[in-house]
Amino acid sequence: MLLSVVAGVDGSAESLAAAEWAAREAVRKGRPLLLVHAWSRSPYSLVSVAANTAQRSEAERVLKAAADRLAGACPGLLIQTAQVEGPAITALSRLADGSELLALGRRTQRGLAGLPGGWVARGVISRVKRPVALVRAGEGQERSADVSRSRDVVLGIDLGHPCAEAIDFAFEEARLRRCGLRVVHAWCDPPPTAGEARAIGLFEADRPEEERSGLLTAVLKMRRDAYPDVPVIESVRRGKASSSLLRVAAGADLLVVGHRLGKQSHLGLHSSPTASAVMRHARCPVVVVPYS
Template sequence: MVAGVDGRAESLAAAGWAAREAVCKGRPLLLVHVWSRSPFSLVSVAANTAQRSEAERVLNAAADRIAGTCPGLRIETAQVEGPAVTALSRLADGSELLALGRRTKRGMAGLPGGSVARGVISRVKRPVALVRAGEGQERSAEVPRSRDVVLGIDLGHPCVEVIDFAFEEARLRRCGLHVVHVWGDPRPTEGEAQRIGPVEGGCREEERVGLLTAVLKVRRDEYPDVPVIESVRRGNKSSSLPRVADGAGLLVVGHRLGKQSHLGPHGSPTISAVMQHARCPVVVVPYS
């Protein structure tokens, strides 16, 4: 498990969330601070020294905080030179999961309010957790058990990795899993229209209900202790998923690697919406 920390409340929340995940899964936790070397030779030595000193302070403070709530967890720290997207992407691909803080105010940059988080998600082949300030602050190493995991599923691409991740999280948390398929987004793209999935027609919603049940059957048999609720809703995914996940413990969504949209290579409207509006931690699971 890896968590990016920069001293802000969002990153500390992400580190706390990742720590509980690490305890639950029996993994160590690596706390990482990314900084950029000064390009100006006259001030580079002093500036770089100051950045290293600040990075050490931030990392030590985060490690001490986590050690107090997760005794016994093996915590490592590392300073890494930027650019942030490149450094974090490299670390993420070598880990089980990367956790980053998530700002919810539109237009704010930084770690990882918008551009950094989106850039990392667009590159990595491992799950990325996005955590708001206020989450991950429990005074216990236990992962919260009372709130369900919500999985947003695309029946056009029902990826095994995404489904497996959600079922396993629900099992670890000893909670229910609410699987939601939202359909009916206006103006589907040409690529979406060519997907293999439910046929159009008068029984379209009923067919989607049946397809969702069929897609989940194998995993439901493998996870008999995970209560599952299946929902098919007509609407817009970008607005529906954050509403469905309101009050949940975790929202899991998939991200198709290399997918292009009118917002750019990492500008999925659904991912953007859940980053902005979901009130619970979000895990973006990549698939091909």
């Protein structure tokens, strides 16, 4: 059974952009598309029947409008729709863990803890074990009529904790899009995680740029051998990781970063400053790939 690409739709410009991006992703991957609208039942018995009926009607309208729009843009794509009851974070997280990936709208205003505006996106990313794509309004449409050809995919790597899942995802995206892959590792001097890096023995904080370049090449070797048709540019930069990634991804088609599972609090997602910054400021869609 083919896993679906899932998009959360609430009628906003951001969610429609995410749905359009997800539709083209489903075409590339040969997967069906599932559009989902989540709503919660009214807790007040005197108004619950009318309120719930209105919510179901609105959900049906939003889903139909989105499905009709995407059917015209991606003829032949299998599009399914579903209403799910319950808190949006819980409902979408449950669907995401059984999907190929989940796409959500990305608001750009600053939220709590400097994360993208929107509790739903933050809460879902903190819970799910599948990739989550965040798409801003206007990013869902292809820059070219040919959806098989795109600009480069950018992958950010922390050599202290290289995320195999994110590396695999980025190489596969570059293959499907028939484009290049730019892999970026950046560090500050001294690096913020120097003590942790020494403890796990992957590299010394004072290693020169040449040694870091060699380590990056070694980390990518197996994937480069498995994807010989994907052009790869490796970049090792001294400086703030988020700034380096944002500069490289300014003209990219997609930015991929890893998120370590288990880092959360009562506020939701507890991602690294780098992941938080690129989710907030990147000018292209961002895919957050979880890892243990």
